[in-house]
Amino acid sequence: MFWNKRSLIADVIEDKCNNCSCCVQICRRCALVTCEVVGKVVTFVNDPRQCTGCGECVDICPNKAIELVDRYC
DSSP: OOOOEEEEEEEEOTTTOOOOOHHHHHOTTOOEEEEEETTEEEEEESOTTTOOOOOHHHHHOTTOOEEEEEEEO
8 A cells, every 4th residue: 555645744753842832822723732641741633633834833843853754635
């Protein structure tokens, strides 16, 4: 099966992220979330279908911990 490139999607780089939630607050589509998972606070794309790849989260991140990557489906 071949995968077709559809567009871009946000990807949080866990090693760079300090979980400040700036990206969560700016996301108009509520695609990102910061929560506690197995005793550790993490920020991630909770609903990839909601991410439009607008890049606002990339621009606001103070640690440059978010990048836009190819979305395949």
